[in-house]
Amino acid sequence: MNVFKHVLKTYFGFCTALLLAATSPWVMAQTPQRTPTPNDTLKSPKALDNKRVIIQIYAPKASDVVVSGDFTSGGKPLSLAKNDQGVWSVTVGPLQPDYYTYTLTVDGVRTMDPKNPVIKQGINSLENVMLVPGVETAFEDNRAVPHGEVREVWYQSNTLSMLRRMHIYTPPGYEKGNTKYPIFYLLHGAGDDDSGWNTVGRAGFILDNLIAAGKTKPMIVVMPNGSMPMPATSGMPDMNMMNRMRDLFASELLKDVMPYAEKNYRTLANAQNRAIAGLSMGGFQTLDVTLTRPELFDYVGVFSSGFFGSSIDEAETKYAKALNDPSFNKGKKLFWIGIGKDDFVMDANKKTLALLDKHQIKYQYKETAGGHTWINWRQYLNEYVPMLFK
Template identity: 80%
Template sequence: MKTSTTTRGFLLALCTSLAASLTMAQAPQRIPTPNDTLKSPKVLDDKRAMIQIYAPKASEVMVGGDFIAGGKPLSLTKNDQGVWSVVTAPLKPDYYTYTLMVDGVRTMDPKNPTIKQGISSLENVMAVPGTETAFEDNKAVPHGEVREVWYQSNTLGMARRLHVYTPPGYEKGNTKYPIFYLLHGAGDDDSGWNTVGRAGFILDNLIAAGKAKPMVVVMPNGSMPMPPSTGMPDANMMNRMRSLFADEFLKEIMPTVEKTYRVLPNRENRALAGLSMGGFQTLDVSLTRPELFDYVGVFSSGFFGATIDEAETKYAKALNDPSFNKNKKLFWVSIGKDDFVMDANKKTLALLDKHQIKYQYQETSGGHTWVNWRQYLNQYVPMLFK
């Protein structure tokens, strides 16, 4: 009997389908787990947050984050289904970072895809909604754009990245804008201010409300490549990193950005600010090259460690320049009363006072956290380019 090609094809397909069905029938079926429907974090009606993770074989789970008063990690409790959970105290509406520790191993919350990236670590981010976060929320206003920009650094001999915010309407016009250089802290990279710092949304909202002038904001990577080492960097390493950043900033970042974007490259239209390490870098650059910036902001910072002892000599020219105050439209310093760098901050202010350098000082509640730094940015930006 002759079998047509079509019939043979049909029989082959039928056999293949039957074989696949038999294989699937014999394969062990996946057993559902509580992880399938688990949600974390969950913000409750009273603004407490529940953080959970499915880890049935774990013996200890803890969580640390910037929402915890005193910084001591919270212990999670395990139920009979293998789900560990903890409920925080009521939280003020804001954006918070946290990290889980499962049997001593730093672990991301697998149910929360929102993260903050650092140079060697990740953290989860959770939002506690409320009217208090309006200044930093993604609102229905005209939005600028944030670009990831790569450039070749001759100073460091490698490709480097920075983030650049351009205001609404930048692409459609030929207007030149003031420029604001915004520096992150130690452990972070150029993405910090754009992610957990929410700088783009803060600028959008201020500009839309008429509280700030449209501006270009440059967020560079202030973390310099370091040789392999253990422990905290010593004074020599701190000085090397300071000098390396200053060269990178002045010789690479500023020329690259000011040649690429439509900005007003003069002191009256330049601002510089940074948090923690970025505040230290801001002090260094603004006192070394005071002619470049009319607006300076220092968030939760100062001259750290031995750098305060040499500051009076290193920055003598600027500190003793009678025209320094006249040429600064704003020198703004802000810190939380519980910040662990308060001592460095006070010593730095004492040095400025000794040389009659004028500044505006603000001491807020809280400590060394993004909760404060976003607020400081929201306060600082409206004072620029007046």
């Protein structure tokens, strides 16, 4: 014991001596000090009172910096200007209060804003997220209301022979009770993964706020990964590849995702308490699953989507049974379709509506301002959810 005490005393004495030596005026005077830079106090993005935002980055050796985002006109990048301290900046707006995504490109290299830790993850890229605050964002903000939980759930996909991840929202109070809830399958678009609706999509906060306001029933929301693994040598996906990915997703949703969610969570697993909706690629997937297995979902939502390319030509044959079923409309309490008037998939949307009209499929249609953006999709979710499970 005395030996142990001696060792400890020696050790702490050594550490103390080192600390005193390191902080002595002579040692500190000999240690090179880091020169402060503008980056030390730089803030980006910086919201201004006039609904404008300054985006900036410290890159003194760069020769060209641009920013791309869903706030730029026609997707054209904006150039940043460099000051004499090496800070590049640009002021964007005025913008409608909402959440926006953006990325910086420095001398041809795409990069993140190092001062902004808020990101949206995709299957091949990352984007920063920024907020332009205002009363218009109240429906999607993190407010002082009871909050549900969003979990990252890993499961075995027998369809793909691999582990896969999905995000699942459970409403406030789920853990403390034994109530069974309706279930809503919410699908993302191309390029994103299962985190999309939970990050920039703000789905959890939108549900929390709607439930707290008494505008919708509490529900479980399943957000699966609709992006299927692509073959290593596939190159740019053509329509045949898209159709194969569509069929693969449908198989995984029906055979893996739904059975897992409805076994492991307290759900009311029947068509009257089951909804599905998706944006863009997810809307395409929603149409496919709904018209292939119409008995599964009484509530359907299609955001900024339709049958793309040649898929419209095969749709009448592939979905003939559902399209020609006179009882199809009776099995749908809601078939809601929304799109922005400037959306680049408007042509596919119109052809899809014409197909539904031809077969007298009833739906609700809403055309809004804007294009193919999360600004619209969050609004659509906020409008769609209160119509569910009536």
